[in-house]
Amino acid sequence: AFASGGSVGYDHKKMGITARGAWVSVQRHFREQGIDVQKDNITVAGIGDMSGDVFGNGLLCSKAVKLIAAFDHRDIFIDPDPDPALSYDERKRIFDLPRSSWEDYNKKLISKGGGIYSRRAKSIPLNAQMKELFGFDDETNSATPSDLIRAILKSHIDLLWFGGIGTYVKAHSESNSQVGDRANDLIRINGKELNCKVIGEGGNLGCTQLGRIEYCLNGGMMNTDAVDNSAGVDCSDNEVNIKILLNSIVADGTLTVKQRDKLLEAMTDDVAELVLRDNYLQTQAISLAKSSSVRQLDSFIRYLDELEKSANLDRELEFLPNDEELVEREEHALGLTRPEISVLIAYTKMSLFDSLVASDILDDPYLEKFLFKSFPKRLSDQYKDAMRNHQLRGQIIAKVICNDIVNRGGIQAIKEETGASGAEIARAAIITSEVFELDSLWDQIESLDYKASATIQMLMLMDVEEFARRQTIWFLNNTDSRLPILDIINNYKPGIIKLFKMNTVAENSSDETFMNKTHMYTEQHVDQDLAQHIASLDIKTAACDLVQVAKELNIDVTDIAKAYFMLGNKLGFDWLRNQAELVETSDHWDRLAVNSILGDLQDQQKILTRTTLSGCKGKDTLKAAEKWVANNQPATVRVNKLLQDFQNSGQLNVTKMGFAARQIRNVVVD
16 A cells, blocks of 8 residues: 555655655755765765665665765675766666665675675674774774774765664764664764764654754754655655545546556656655755854744744754854854754744634635646646645645745744734735746746856845845735735736836946846856846835836836936935945844835835826926926935945944935935
C-alpha cells in the first residue's frame, strides 16, 4: 500500500523524491558558497548504504560527488580518493540490485588505502591514507569500528549526508541519555566537533535540534530533517489530493478506474516537479530570513514573543533561544541559525493557515488560481470544475497561499507596522503580487542560479521583498477589503503596466544610488533590463498613488507621473527617499519610524500632485507643476536650503529625516 492508501500511487523510492528534496537543500547550501554540486567535485561521507531509499537515491543525485566514507549498521566503507564517474556507476549498479550491502561494492574500484570493514571487527588497521583522511596521528595503527566512525563524522569533508537510521549528533550540553538512541551512544559526537561544510539530513533525527544549532553557530550549514526530507510527506499530500479529485471524476463516469491509474502514473514527473519547487522556495526563504535576522534580530525577538501568544509556540520545547541569548547573539552579529528559522517558518505558516481558514477570504473566486496551481497542469487544464468541488478545496487554497506568502518574505514586518490580521495581509499581498506581476520577477531572479552569484540573487530578492512589503501596506490602507480581489487588480494593473512602459527610470533615476545598484547587478551577469527594474523599485513604489490620482482627476497616468516626479525632484522628496536607505537604525522602533516617514513623504507627494493638477487638462500637467513651483518659490527655496544643510552636516539620521519631512509637509499644507 502507498503512503496515501490503495494499491496504486507514487513509489517514493522509485521516484527518489525524499532524497531529491534533501538534495535541493544541499544544492542551495553549496550554491551560496559558489559551488555547483552537479559539476564541481565535493567530498562526501554518509550514514547508510546504497540499498536505502534516501542514502541510495541521494548518492545518485550528482555524478560529481566523491564518496570517501560511509557506514551502516553492518559495514564501514572507505574510499580515500574515488574516481567520481567510476564510483557513481558502481553505486548505481548496487542500488539496482534487489538487495545489497557495502560488501557488494567492487573492491577493485576502491582507491589506495580504502576498503570495506565489518563493524563486528574488534579493530581495524589504519593505513597512511586513512590516518590523513580522518585525523589519526602517526603512532595510531588501528582503531575500533566505533572510533573510526567517530573520526568519519568529525572529518574535514564538504558534505555529511544522513540517509540512515539513528541520531549521530547532539549538543555538548546534552547527555546521550537525553537523545534517546542507545544503539549509537558510542559513536555520537557533538555539533561543535563537526568539521564538514554542509549537512544534508535526508533521514529522520540524524541530529538533535540543539546539535544542529551548535553546528550552525560554529559555521556549518544545514536546515532540519523536517525541511530536508519534507518532499516525501509533500508527495504523499499531493497524491491524496489528486486521488480525491480523480475518484470524484471516476464516480461521475468521466474516467474509468484503469484510465485513472494510467493518468496517475503519467503524472509522476509532474508531481515531483511540484514537490521539488516547494523545497527550492522553502530553503530560499530560510536563507532570506537568516540574512534578515542578522540585520534585524530585535524584530525576530518581537515576532517570537508574538508567536508565543498567537500560535502556541513554546520556545523551550522547540529549543529556540530566550531573549537573553538573543541579545548576546545580536552583540556578536550572529542572528538566528537555519534550524531555528526552519521552526519559525513552520509556525508562521501554521498561524497564517489558521487565520485564512477562520476568515472569509477563501470564498473569493479569484483564489481558485491557487487551487489549480496545486495540481499538475494536465489536471488543472482538463478538470477545473471537478477541482472547484474538491472536498479539501479551502484547505488546499490556504496551504498554497501560506507557502507563497511566507516563502516570499512572510507577514511579520507588515503585521507589526499595520496591526492587520494574517488573512488581511495575505489578501493585500496577493493583490500586490498580481498587480506588479511579481511571480515573473521572482522567476527571472531564480533563473540566474549558477549564472549570477547567490549573494547578488539574495540582494535582488530582498529588494523585491521590501517593495512587496510597501505595496502590500499600500493596498491594506487604500483599498476596500469588501471588494472582490479581481476588481482591485483590474482597477490598478492596466495603469501600472502603462507606467512601467514609460521611460521613468531614465528620466528620474540618474542619481548615484540607482546607477551604483544597476552597475553592481550587471557586473554580476544580470541582464540590463532586470537590473534596472530591480534598482528602480524604490521609484516604482509610487505607482499605485499615481494610478489613483489619475483616476480621480481623469488624466492619463503618464502625464500624472511627469508632474509627480518633477515635484519630487524640486522639493527634495527624491533625495530624502534615497537617503533613507542609508539611515542607520538602532532598533525596531527606528525602522518603524523610517518606514513611517517614507510613507508620509509618499502621501505628501501624492497630495501635492493632486492639488497642483486639479482643474488641469491632460498634457498641461508639467506646466501646471512648474507653475506651482514658481508661485511657491520662497517655500521651495527654504526646503532646498534645509536639505543642503543636511547634505553638508554628514550622515542623515531618523531625527533629521523626521524634521525634513515635517518641513516638506508644511510646504504642501500651505
